[in-house]
Amino acid sequence: xxxxxAILASLKKEAEEGCISLEAAIIIGRSFSCSLRTxxxxxxxxxxxxxxxxxxxxxxxxxxxxxxxxVSIIGCxxxxxxxxxxxxxxxxxxxxxxxxxxxxxSNLNRQLFCSSSSPGCRKVDxxxxxxxxxxxTLETVRHxxxxxxxxxxxxxxxxxxxxxxxxxxxLSALCRSxxxxxxxxxVKDWYGRVGIDFSANHLTETTSRQTARTTxxxxxxxxxxxxxxxxxxxxxxxxxxxxxTPLDRxxxxxxxxxxxxxxxxxxxx
Numbered sequence: 001x002x003x004x005x006a007i008l009a010s011l012k013k014e015a016e017e018g019c020i021s022l023e024a025a026i027i028i029g030r031s032f033s034c035s036l037r038t039x040x041x042x043x044x045x046x047x048x049x050x051x052x053x054x055x056x057x058x059x060x061x062x063x064x065x066x067x068x069x070x071v072s073i074i075g076c077x078x079x080x081x082x083x084x085x086x087x088x089x090x091x092x093x094x095x096x097x098x099x100x101x102x103x104x105x106s107n108l109n110r111q112l113f114c115s116s117s118s119p120g121c122r123k124v125d126x127x128x129x130x131x132x133x134x135x136x137t138l139e140t141v142r143h144x145x146x147x148x149x150x151x152x153x154x155x156x157x158x159x160x161x162x163x164x165x166x167x168x169x170x171l172s173a174l175c176r177s178x179x180x181x182x183x184x185x186x187v188k189d190w191y192g193r194v195g196i197d198f199s200a201n202h203l204t205e206t207t208s209r210q211t212a213r214t215t216x217x218x219x220x221x222x223x224x225x226x227x228x229x230x231x232x233x234x235x236x237x238x239x240x241x242x243x244x245t246p247l248d249r250x251x252x253x254x255x256x257x258x259x260x261x262x263x264x265x266x267x268x269x
Contacts, residue, residue, distance in 0.1 A: 080161025195251030
């Protein structure tokens with residue numbers, strides 16, 4: 001067991017203006033033969049902010065809440081991959097990644113972790129390895145399979161990165177059975193939608209009735225994906241920090257072509 005008092009003393013000695021650099025935290029971890037994650041937990045518990053979170057503008061208490069949180073991402077493609085990257089930069093401590101698919105060349109236009117060498121590689125593996133480069137204290141769990149209760153049951157929030165209406169309905173039902181909020185996102189061409197599926201509303205049922213099924217899959221522009229993923233992460237952050245949201249009884253509808261953004265109530269108005 002690492003000597004927490006000694007680690008804290010080292011953190012206080014190395015901290016500058018209430019912040020500790022990643023390099024200093026790594027050295028402290030090595031000195032005490034403990035993980036960087038342990039050092040960061042002790043740091044945040046004692047109001048010493050990791051330097052890489054300084055520009056977030058959040059308090060140490062809020063960063064500690066994010067550090068202790070678990071977010072499950074179902075679907076690690078366009079929306080899911082970008083959500084994962086933003087959550088890692090934000091400081092979420094544990095991310096569960098679920099996706100049975102492998103990258104293909106057609107993913108290159110919009111999927112953040114897809115590169116020219118990615119086709120054929122499992123999405124959860126590539127994304128998890130990329131996240132570790134961004135945030136080395138992040139804990140990731142990989143499920144290269146269709147989602148099930150194991151994918152969500154320990155999560156504080158679930159992010160919907162799916163592109164299938166039946167699968168989204170299945171995920172909504174699973175999240176409701178576990179009483180976990182699901183942050184929904186959908187994209188097509190220039191258009192996108194974000195909402196929160198709570199046990200108290202009927203978001204998935206309502207939006208599914210309004211969405212026509214498309215075969216083959218719809219065209220998706222990279223900037224639409226980036227915008228909707230950013231909004232999903234913003235809503236996830238607000239849920240974790242209990243900051244409140246206007247999307248608890250409706251959804252945000254975006255049209256990037258005309259720059260229209262509208263909050264639609266659950267009744268469609």
